Amino acid sequence: MGRHYDQYCPIAQALSVVGERWSLLVVRELQHGPLRYSDLLERIPGCSTNMLATRLRDLEVAEVLERETLPPPAPATVYALTDAGLALGPVLRELAWWGARRMGPPPPGMTFGNGELARALRVAVPPDAVAETIEVRVDDDVARLEGGIVLDGAAEDPDAVLTMELADFYRLLVERDDAGVAVEGDPGALATFLAALPPAHGRIGPAPTAPTAPRA
Amino acid sequence: MGRHYDQYCPIAQALSVVGERWSLLVVRELQHGPLRYSDLLERIPGCSTNMLATRLRDLEVAEVLERETLPPPAPATVYALTDAGLALGPVLRELAWWGARRMGPPPPGMTFGNGELARALRVAVPPDAVAETIEVRVDDDVARLEGGIVLDGAAEDPDAVLTMELADFYRLLVERDDAGVAVEGDPGALATFLAALPPAHGRIGPAPTAPTAPRA
DNA sequence: CCGCATCCCCAAAGATACTG
DNA sequence: CAGTATCTTTGGGGATGCGG
Numbered sequence: 422m423g424r425h426y427d428q429y430c431p432i433a434q435a436l437s438v439v440g441e442r443w444s445l446l447v448v449r450e451l452q453h454g455p456l457r458y459s460d461l462l463e464r465i466p467g468c469s470t471n472m473l474a475t476r477l478r479d480l481e482v483a484e485v486l487e488r489e490t491l492p493p494p495a496p497a498t499v500y501a502l503t504d505a506g507l508a509l510g511p512v513l514r515e516l517a518w519w520g521a522r523r524m525g526p527p528p529p530g531m532t533f534g535n536g537e538l539a540r541a542l543r544v545a546v547p548p549d550a551v552a553e554t555i556e557v558r559v560d561d562d563v564a565r566l567e568g569g570i571v572l573d574g575a576a577e578d579p580d581a582v583l584t585m586e587l588a589d590f591y592r593l594l595v596e597r598d599d600a601g602v603a604v605e606g607d608p609g610a611l612a613t614f615l616a617a618l619p620p621a622h623g624r625i626g627p628a629p630t631a632p633t634a635p636r637a
Numbered sequence: 638m639g640r641h642y643d644q645y646c647p648i649a650q651a652l653s654v655v656g657e658r659w660s661l662l663v664v665r666e667l668q669h670g671p672l673r674y675s676d677l678l679e680r681i682p683g684c685s686t687n688m689l690a691t692r693l694r695d696l697e698v699a700e701v702l703e704r705e706t707l708p709p710p711a712p713a714t715v716y717a718l719t720d721a722g723l724a725l726g727p728v729l730r731e732l733a734w735w736g737a738r739r740m741g742p743p744p745p746g747m748t749f750g751n752g753e754l755a756r757a758l759r760v761a762v763p764p765d766a767v768a769e770t771i772e773v774r775v776d777d778d779v780a781r782l783e784g785g786i787v788l789d790g791a792a793e794d795p796d797a798v799l800t801m802e803l804a805d806f807y808r809l810l811v812e813r814d815d816a817g818v819a820v821e822g823d824p825g826a827l828a829t830f831l832a833a834l835p836p837a838h839g840r841i842g843p844a845p846t847a848p849t850a851p852r853a
Numbered sequence: 854c855c856g857c858a859t860c861c862c863c864a865a866a867g868a869t870a871c872t873g
Numbered sequence: 874c875a876g877t878a879t880c881t882t883t884g885g886g887g888a889t890g891c892g893g
Contacts, residue, residue, distance in 0.1 A: 431740060434737075467642060470876065498874095516651045
């Protein structure tokens with residue numbers, strides 16, 4: 422199990438469970454659905470096999486996640502979040518928000534693709550914050566807010582479609598600057614989207630040393 | 638500086654700054670105002686002197702906090718959060734909330750005192766969530782919500798006074814169970830208070846091994 | 854005393870190889 | 874594929890020292 426802090430404090434309690442290196446990155450990945458061991462390994466670069474195995478065991482004991490063995494046809498074991506693990510969503514959201522405000526804009530060549538947009542949106546906008554159906558397009562990636570949640574892929578009959586490039590996406594989220602965002606359909610959708618985001622915004626901390634881009 | 642994760646991800650970015658052991662506990666303590674080195678040491682039990690010095694240096698480089706030297710009369714150096722450090726408030730709030738939902742009720746003998754109630758309320762209820770003036774009394778500790786923020790001590794002319802014991806305080810926050818809470822003044826104040834808390838509640842995770850109580 | 858710096862030890866982290 | 878075993882390296886933790 423994780424290191425303990427000798428304090429009767431909920432923050433110390435939380436950190437003793439998910440405060441160790443790699444733990445929250447594992448939870449981050451599983452936030453979008455169950456994954457296998459090898460999937461996790463390749464989605465968490467720099468994490469060694471024994472570290473992942475250790476963290477998975479600790480998090481399972483803490484009932485943050487659970488192992489599931491898929492039925493006989495393809496007998497694979499996957500890791501899925503429990504209710505306690507899913508409840509870390511708001512923590513990841515605030516942490517991502519704070520980190521994003523310290524990061525500079527994405528490096529010039531970088532683009533979204535392969536569901537990265539959906540994963541980014543899922544940690545950026547809280548569940549049930551947007552009632553309308555809004556399709557978002559960044560580079561070649563498409564996602565949608567529908568029924569209060571974020572889904573990968575295009576919408577059937579969206580109320581609005583927001584189209585932008587990755588750099589515009591960053592400025593929209595961090596700086597609340599909607600220049601560069603093209604809106605089709607309901608003109609109020611952009612305001613609705615912005616209202617769903619946390620109120621605090623703008624850069625904080627030192628000027629970025631290595632520019633990075635929003636993800637997962 | 639903190640360990641790095643080789644990822645262009647805001648969560649990884651945040652964790653590389655405040656993800657190491659003790660870091661967030663230092664930020665937690667400074668949330669309530671500047672403190673000296675020795676004050677921090679005694680408020681963070683288990684943290685060794687060199688660890689605290691190292692973390693303070695790292696967090697200063699990261700511009701999460703800054704050293705301030707008080708004027709000549711009493712030339713002491715204190716540590717204060719920067720804007721970036723204060724922006725960690727929501728992170729601490731969600732983390733505390735998640736930890737509190739995993740903790741059992743406070744052990745029988747435990748009581749609040751010496752401003753612990755104010756510190757607990759400050760991380761429990763977001764700023765500007767309550768417009769009224771509500772005085773809260775737990776055991777012998779008194780705090781108040783006034784002008785949207787939490788202050789230590791009794792209120793001048795409160796709209797309502799909520800009185801309870803520590804165990805009731807825990808059940809009110811975590812279980813949303815207002816039994817045991819005495820309300821004087823505006824009867825709607827309790828509902829106002831509850832509405833200011835995050836929506837998610839109820840226990841998560843394994844049954845508590847060592848019961849703990851909310852703090853700071 | 855306050856605010857660290859230094860030294861040493863050990864437990865975790867990290868890299869790699871290997872196995873059911 | 875899903876880990877375990879083994880080895881090396883690094884950082885956390887305790888004790889102590891030392892200047893202001």
